[in-house]
Amino acid sequence: MRAKFALALLLIGLVVISAGCIGGGSKEGTPTSSSTSSQAQTTSTSSAPTTTTTTTTSQQTTTTTSTPSVPRVPIGEIGNYVGKNVSVEGLLLGLSYDSANHVYVISIGENGAKVNVTAKRELLSVLNPLEVGVGSKILVTGEVKSREQLSAGEIEVVEKKAPTISKIKDLSAGMLGKIVVIEGNIVSTKKIGSNLKLTVTDGTGEIAIFIPGSVVKELSNETLSGLKEGLGVKIGGYIDEYKGTLEVIPYVPEGIVAYGKPLEIETTTTTTTTSQQTTTTTQTEVQWVTVSGLSSASGTVQLNATWVRLYYSKPNYLIEVSDDTGKANLTAERELLPNPVKAGTGSVLHLVVDASSMKVLNLTVVSPQPSPLLSTANVTTELLGKTVVVQGTVSDFKTLGANLKFLVVDGSGNITVFVPSSVASKLPEDVKSKLQNGVTVEIGGYVTEYKGTIEIIPYSVEGIEILT
Numbered sequence: 001m002r003a004k005f006a007l008a009l010l011l012i013g014l015v016v017i018s019a020g021c022i023g024g025g026s027k028e029g030t031p032t033s034s035s036t037s038s039q040a041q042t043t044s045t046s047s048a049p050t051t052t053t054t055t056t057t058s059q060q061t062t063t064t065t066s067t068p069s070v071p072r073v074p075i076g077e078i079g080n081y082v083g084k085n086v087s088v089e090g091l092l093l094g095l096s097y098d099s100a101n102h103v104y105v106i107s108i109g110e111n112g113a114k115v116n117v118t119a120k121r122e123l124l125s126v127l128n129p130l131e132v133g134v135g136s137k138i139l140v141t142g143e144v145k146s147r148e149q150l151s152a153g154e155i156e157v158v159e160k161k162a163p164t165i166s167k168i169k170d171l172s173a174g175m176l177g178k179i180v181v182i183e184g185n186i187v188s189t190k191k192i193g194s195n196l197k198l199t200v201t202d203g204t205g206e207i208a209i210f211i212p213g214s215v216v217k218e219l220s221n222e223t224l225s226g227l228k229e230g231l232g233v234k235i236g237g238y239i240d241e242y243k244g245t246l247e248v249i250p251y252v253p254e255g256i257v258a259y260g261k262p263l264e265i266e267t268t269t270t271t272t273t274t275s276q277q278t279t280t281t282t283q284t285e286v287q288w289v290t291v292s293g294l295s296s297a298s299g300t301v302q303l304n305a306t307w308v309r310l311y312y313s314k315p316n317y318l319i320e321v322s323d324d325t326g327k328a329n330l331t332a333e334r335e336l337l338p339n340p341v342k343a344g345t346g347s348v349l350h351l352v353v354d355a356s357s358m359k360v361l362n363l364t365v366v367s368p369q370p371s372p373l374l375s376t377a378n379v380t381t382e383l384l385g386k387t388v389v390v391q392g393t394v395s396d397f398k399t400l401g402a403n404l405k406f407l408v409v410d411g412s413g414n415i416t417v418f419v420p421s422s423v424a425s426k427l428p429e430d431v432k433s434k435l436q437n438g439v440t441v442e443i444g445g446y447v448t449e450y451k452g453t454i455e456i457i458p459y460s461v462e463g464i465e466i467l468t
Helices: 002-024 075-081 121-126 221-225 292-296 429-434
Strands: 050-055 060-065 085-098 103-110 113-119 137-146 149-159 179-192 195-201 206-211 232-242 245-249 256-258 265-272 277-284 300-313 316-323 326-332 348-354 359-367 387-400 403-410 413-419 440-450 453-457 464-466
Touching (some): 075 085, 075 113, 075 137, 085 113, 103 137, 113 121, 195 232, 221 256, 292 300
Parallel strands (some): 113 149, 326 359, 413 453
Antiparallel strands (some): 085 137, 195 206, 232 245, 265 277, 300 348, 348 359, 440 464
């Protein structure tokens, strides 16, 4: 009997001790390897250092895991890290494109060791060739593929070394991959699919410029309009060779500067005799002409003239200009025409013209003349070719293929507005979605007549504004 009583006391004692241990395990400050709240949150352990904090009142568990940093290693030692991420720092030596794998290859070096870094084009945005040339120090982080190759995940410029402007005559096949900058006037332009190819001269020679389609689509309209024959440019890119012809390839849009006007360049002619060498330098300047002098001029010329009228002559526009010496009609691409609301007919323009074809290469506004705001009743045939602005409510809205057509109605009457597809396709989405019957608009464009009906043609997206 006593033995049974003693055994019962022993069991009770063990239960009490066990309960005390369990209660102590939940107290704040007592180390635990894991915890579980009433919300069934679970913290798992790993080989990396982990800190777990549990708050019983709010039943919230926070886990913080430290991640080992990417080691920075010398270029000569990356062979020891194949398959791992590292950071390397070195001097930019050159750049090329691997068309088979659709990646750029950046060559960097350090203390006699070199590595080829493969990178997608979006990573090259930090390598503006006008600012970051050969000899710049860069930091690359990525995965080591072999002792000679690193796949970049991030590129950082540590120290810039801007390239100087090279003379085209000094460029050679021995410089393939080198980043250079050239400056000159465009001799010719050619579209090749989505790509653009230019020929540029600086007076010492000519070089082909190949602009990939991926870069072309990122160029601003202002830059694109400046890539015309006779106009000046600055180009930064790497030297490549295609079918025996040297090319400079700008790999980011920042590597292209369009001046919008011709540059004054020096043409150097070298004559060598048996006893001496003579170098003659001639300063070349774009000739200034008057309107009447256009007919007898040749090549690229420039002039200031007043804008008189605008017409459409497929596929370009025809602008009539005048000065004290006479009038002339010049063809111009739509993209060159200024905002019709702020600078319409009557404005004084600076024009760069190919006198042989009478084509406008570039156009800038010297003295703007805003287009007059008129009631629709006052837009008459006397204003054909003139630019005007009207305001009113949209009515009878129609889509004609890729074109748009509607009436603008005000208190005096109405006028037909025809938006050509070249403009309609470039309207901002917020304007396009709101342009419908009942909305109040402001329209700026030139006056024309179609099958006896007077129309206003907005020739740029700036000529269409939603007022309400």
